[in-house]
Structures are given as C-alpha cells and as structure tokens.
Amino acid sequence: MESERTGRTPARVSARDDGVRRPGGDAVSVFVDNDGVRLHALDNGRVSDSPPVVVIPGMGEYADEYAWMLDRLGDRRVVVADLRGRGRSDAPHTGYAWEDHIGDLRAVAEALELERPILVAISRGSSYALGYALRFPDRLSGLVVGDYSARHVGLPAEYAEQQLRMKVRGVPVAERMPEHAVRAVIAESREAPLWDRLVELRCPVLVLRGGRRGRVLTDELAEQWRTSLPSVEMATIAGAGHDLWSRDPDAYLAALLPFLDRISPD
Template sequence: MQKKTVNNNGNEIEYYVSNQMNEKATLIVSMGIWEPAERAFPLISRLIERHCIVLSYRGRGGSGTPESGFNWDDHMTDLACVLQNEPINKPVFLGFSKGVSYMLGYLSANLRIAKGIIIIDYPAIHSKLEKGAALFWSNMNYNGYRLDNYVDVHALEGIEHESTYEEFYHIFHEMLCPVWLFRGTDVNSYIPSNLSDEDISKYKSAVKQLEIIEFEESGHMILDEELGKVTRYVKQILKDIDGA
C-alpha cells in the first residue's frame, strides 16, 4: 500500500494506492463521515493484484483540515483531486455511509466515468446534520476507540454547520453502468441499517441496472460485520467489470 498526498486548493489530502494500474478495473473507495482511508484496508488487502485507491477526506486521518469547506461539494473536490493525480482503468466506485454522498456528488459531475457503482447501506442523499451532531460523533466510541481519534472535531463541526440536503437519485437516469446496493437486514444490530424501504423503492425507480444484496448478519457496519461476504461479492463484481 503506497501512501501519497495531493494538494487541493492549499489543503493536503492523504490517499493510498494498492498495486499499479493494470488491465483490470480500478476500485475507488469512499469511506464514511469519520473514517480515514485505513478503514478500507481490510477490504483492499484481500483484493490481490487489484489496483485500488482510497482517500482520507479533509479532516480525517492524515489529511489537512481547512478552516471551512465541509459540504458535499467541497468533499467531492478531494476525490476529484486524487483521481486527477492517478491513472485509472474501468473505474468501479465503492461508497460506504456518508462517503456515498461524496462519491455520488463527484459522479454527478462525471456521469460517464463509472463502469460500476457499489453502494453500501446508504440512500442517494447528502443529509443536513442536526444541531449537536458534531458533539455526538466526536464522543462516540466504536470498537473501543473514540471517533475523534480518526476525525478532527473541527471537521465534524464544519459538517454540522455547513452541510446542505441534496438528493442524487436523478443522476442514475443519465448513467449507463450497473449499481449494486448492499443492505444490512439485521434489525437487532447495535448500529442498524441506514436504508429504509422507501429508500429501496427510490433506488429501484431510479436505477435501470440494480442488484440489491442483503447482509443478514449486519446492520449498517457491513464492512466490519460481514467483511468476508463483502469481499466475495466485490471480487465477483470487479471480475464481471474486467470482462465487460
């Protein structure tokens, strides 16, 4: 895994590249609200010889934290800068949680770039956070660690105060690639799924080539709770794109 940085309008963005670009499809990973790039390593490390790119969005991991600029369209510029700095082939985009909205924001301005999209347990929206959300997230513990070990509190405050609501379902009408939607269905999970039945209906109405894959032993945190199953499906999806 090679660590790199790119400058986005004066702010350094940390990202990692696994393997060199080759004839296989490139996997581009967009993680959630508090998650640095390292949170994707358990998945990427299982994709042998696969060219993969994952970034730490502003305020996460080793990336810089600007004074302002924390709406979805600001985050999408981090992804854009990384991809302008790296060669890619047959790109498949994988987004988890709020990283879905940053990914879809980027794709809304690049409608023909994706050869496949994997969405993990999140509606095609960017949400406006409620008052107090930054304090909630910074104080939360997950797997024995406070989340402010991974994300700068100022970034969370910026997301709370600057975020605006945006829907992205409409962009699928103009995109030609298949979409895979991973949904956690364990209602007793500590962190339940972020997808409602209404969200599923919206995806079905918007996406022509949609496959919904259910994860019965997971709530929202599918990448942790069923990593083996995620890996099997991601490998098959990438293999299908390789041969397309």
C-alpha cells in the first residue's frame, strides 16, 4: 500500500539469510525492503504443496516469540513477520497507519514469493490481516483471526501510557517496542469498522478466541462474526484468555491445524 501511495518501487528481498539460525529448526532470518523500511521475518524455507502460512504477531510481540510455530505446522512453509516497529524490523518515526502495516504484509508476501498464503494473525495483527484480505481478496488461501473483532481500532492518545506499561508474557511493551513506535501506532490509528465488509472476503476464515477471562471476543461479538460472515468457522481454546497459545501451545494447534489441513492448494 505504501508503494502505491508514493509511486515508488515495490518491496524486494534485501538480504535472504543473515546466517543466524533461530529457534525453530532450520529457520533463517530474512530481510525485506518496503519503500525504505527494512522488515525482518523468520522463514523455515520449506517447499510444500500446501499453501504457505504467514504468522502476524500482535502489538508488542516479535517474530522470535513465534519461532516455535515454524516446526509445528506440518510440512508447510511458514514465515513469521516482524512488522515495522517490532522485533528486528526498522522503527521509523512515522508511517504506522493501518495502510502502512498492510503494505508491510504485502512486501513480505511479494518479496518472498508467497503464492496465496494463509494469514494466521494474533490480536491487533488480525486487523492488519483483515485489511490485507480485503485489499487483495484473490491473493489468499485462508485467514485466521486471533481473538479480535472485525475492525481496526482507533486508539485515543491517552492510551499510549497504558500501552507502554502493559506487559505481554511478563515483559513490558516499553521493553518490546521503541517508545516512539508505540506512540506512533496509537497516534496514527483510526477507527475502521469492517463488519459490513466481511462479505467481500473470498477465502475460508477461522476465528479463534479464548475461553477464559481476558478474551476480547465475548459471546456477543462471536455472534456478530457469525451474523456478518455466515461461512466463518469459530473455535474456542478453553484454557486461554486473549493470549491464545502461551499457556498451552498444543491446545492452540489443536484448534488451528484442522482448519489449515482443510485448505488445499489450488
């Protein structure tokens, strides 16, 4: 999306392998350029007949935390993306709008030649995945939304202090992202309701939610998903809250893998 707005050259792979093996077997770090922003991803590099999977962490999370998934999704090629301001990716001082993050996903998919991937998103990463799916409906094989509504949430300025103090798996967001990036994500956010646009999706959709306190998707919001997108598949991970996998990765995979297995290559 960024390259479309500026008219500049689309993304490219700027470094295929930094030579450093990450947790997750044969995974390597990959760097992609999106209009001057260097983006990092983990890539298991596998060749498979199954559609590739792109994992999109939530706010304040980074790819290395999801390296365990690279070897747990069967024989699929799996890429875990660090969007701008996260992990090993660049953290520019501006450029954190919804469209910029969608552009990061496009850069990763195009530069790594991921044909019709399945997007597996967590928390706020889900709104970026939804944005990509709506912008490029014919370029996906499937979409997994992780405990999130069909909206891109516009955040008030005062939320920045709360976000910086918030902890994800015991680590404050202030230690996970540069402060200016957190503030820019919030400052450049805008409310974008997507419920009425779900009918535009052309791929299978799975919505995962937790069964414990702290989940975002209440029973009422789950019903809104079913009403707005009758074809949606939904699964509840009984032991999870909003953090869908850290308590029990196997329970998360038990909800995710059957959906992935039902999506066949074209």
